[in-house]
Amino acid sequence: CFTQHEVAMTNATADYTLYKKPDFPEWDDEDKELLSGFVKTMFIHHGRSRVIGMVERLTLFDGDMEIGNLKSFFKRLGEILAKGDIGKFGACYFNLKRFSIVNRAYGRDKGTAVMKRFVTQLGDKLDYGAVYRVGGDNFTVIFEKEKFEEIRSFLSGTKITVDAKDSPEVNVMANAGFYLCTGEERTTDDIMDKISTAVVMAKTISKDNCFIYNEEARQRIDHRKMIEAQFAGAIENNEFVAFYQPKVDIATGKIIGAEALCRWLKDGKVVPPISFIPILEQSNAICTLDFYMLDRTCKDIRGWLDEGKNVVKVSVNLSRMHLGDSELLEKVMGIIDKNNVPHELIEIELTETTTDVEFKDLKRVVGGLQSRGVSTSVDDFGIGYSSLNLLREIPWNVLKVDKSFLPLDDEGGGNNSEIMFKYVVAMAKELGLECIAEGVETRAQLEVLKENGCDIAQGFFFDKPLPADEFEKRLEAHGYTI
Numbered sequence: 001c002f003t004q005h006e007v008a009m010t011n012a013t014a015d016y017t018l019y020k021k022p023d024f025p026e027w028d029d030e031d032k033e034l035l036s037g038f039v040k041t042m043f044i045h046h047g048r049s050r051v052i053g054m055v056e057r058l059t060l061f062d063g064d065m066e067i068g069n070l071k072s073f074f075k076r077l078g079e080i081l082a083k084g085d086i087g088k089f090g091a092c093y094f095n096l097k098r099f100s101i102v103n104r105a106y107g108r109d110k111g112t113a114v115m116k117r118f119v120t121q122l123g124d125k126l127d128y129g130a131v132y133r134v135g136g137d138n139f140t141v142i143f144e145k146e147k148f149e150e151i152r153s154f155l156s157g158t159k160i161t162v163d164a165k166d167s168p169e170v171n172v173m174a175n176a177g178f179y180l181c182t183g184e185e186r187t188t189d190d191i192m193d194k195i196s197t198a199v200v201m202a203k204t205i206s207k208d209n210c211f212i213y214n215e216e217a218r219q220r221i222d223h224r225k226m227i228e229a230q231f232a233g234a235i236e237n238n239e240f241v242a243f244y245q246p247k248v249d250i251a252t253g254k255i256i257g258a259e260a261l262c263r264w265l266k267d268g269k270v271v272p273p274i275s276f277i278p279i280l281e282q283s284n285a286i287c288t289l290d291f292y293m294l295d296r297t298c299k300d301i302r303g304w305l306d307e308g309k310n311v312v313k314v315s316v317n318l319s320r321m322h323l324g325d326s327e328l329l330e331k332v333m334g335i336i337d338k339n340n341v342p343h344e345l346i347e348i349e350l351t352e353t354t355t356d357v358e359f360k361d362l363k364r365v366v367g368g369l370q371s372r373g374v375s376t377s378v379d380d381f382g383i384g385y386s387s388l389n390l391l392r393e394i395p396w397n398v399l400k401v402d403k404s405f406l407p408l409d410d411e412g413g414g415n416n417s418e419i420m421f422k423y424v425v426a427m428a429k430e431l432g433l434e435c436i437a438e439g440v441e442t443r444a445q446l447e448v449l450k451e452n453g454c455d456i457a458q459g460f461f462f463d464k465p466l467p468a469d470e471f472e473k474r475l476e477a478h479g480y481t482i
């Protein structure tokens, strides 16, 4: 019998006992020295394999949730693909909705515990599948296809207790993108790509926060990627231009202003803003575009002034994305002044806001613009939150009533939207705001404006947004005969 005690640099210890077969000769000192060397080598190997195990655990495992991580998801998916079993499975990428509220209400530790209970309960529903953490509140799932409905329903909302038992419950919900494998999949990246696409769709367009991957989704995402990739080059090549839509005094037919609306001149076609603005609004790119449009508009106005042409006040749209920018005022004024455009010829259109923070920013920006002689309008009033506070507390100059208030052609007078229209106009006037109706398409609608005291109209009834040179011609003709 031979024993040896080993201590590692980490203070981990091990006791080794070697037994000799009874019929074997006694170990002498030389044997013992060899054995001691052998034990030391074993100890080093044990240490190494423990470290390898630990590293593997750390690289494949999420300690907080006690589930596999993204690497582990890819590993498992790869194994299923290699076995040729992928057609029996589906995959899902989900993101917990507004989980920060749970963290704020109960503290981070309890938040983590709730999250863990949620993923554990989900994992318990799976036989061969599992839940994996991508990071933060993002997870992936591999599931047997027949479990799809169960998982979908679990992710759409499940009550989880805050503490282990008898405590308040929170309804944990997720945005979830699913893909049901066909058996044709070749790579793990292919599947990951599809569920990542699907979760974006779940967040953006799906009504029930769940989206099952399809080819149309792929095309939409490709379109988005294309816009994102081409945007910077398009700005550099001046592919974006301002079209101008007249604002008309309906008593006289005179053009009293215009709205600058962005168009992308791309490969000989005119691309409307609906196909790129919502995409640019998901990043800061929209701010670049808005400043560019303001600059273009100022340059056009300066040109008209220098040529001695008729000029009217032009409104430019600014996305809400700008509101957090503490230098917004200086930037806007910088562009106007650089082009030497009188402040009273510019109006800034902003839409309603939802959060308190945005509300404060909005108040500061609108007030700041006004004190510098630049007027402001609240755009699309009536389709968002139509907050009366927003009108009362922020010093707007103009209220643009959304077209949804206008009666459709086939509706008689006196319907609800017309009543609302009447009172919105009356309220705007009472508050000292100029009131303009957007989207006026028919004479009947124009009559509604007249009857209800709304003096200014913008819409296809007069003109669509026009290229700068055509708009100049309208200005020269002094507007429309009514």
Ligand code: C2E
Pocket (backbone or CB within 6 Å): 245, 260, 261, 262, 272, 273, 274, 277, 286, 289, 290, 293, 317, 318, 319, 349, 379, 380, 403, 438, 439, 440, 441, 458, 459, 460, 461, 465
């Ligand atoms: P918006 O600011 O409310 O602009 C009015 C939209 O209504 C314009 O659409 C205009 O063409 C359309 N419109 C005008 N008259 C009528 C009508 O009689 N009937 C109907 N059905 N529609 C009418 P457009 O040019 O396609 O722009 C859509 C939206 O894109 C704008 O809505 C605005 O929110 C955004 N947008 C356009 N240019 C810019 C820009 O430079 N920056 C930012 N941030 N947003 C922009």
Ligand code: MG
Pocket (backbone or CB within 6 Å): 259, 317, 349, 379
């Ligand atoms: Mg507008």
Ligand code: MG
Pocket (backbone or CB within 6 Å): 379, 380, 400, 438
């Ligand atoms: Mg509008």
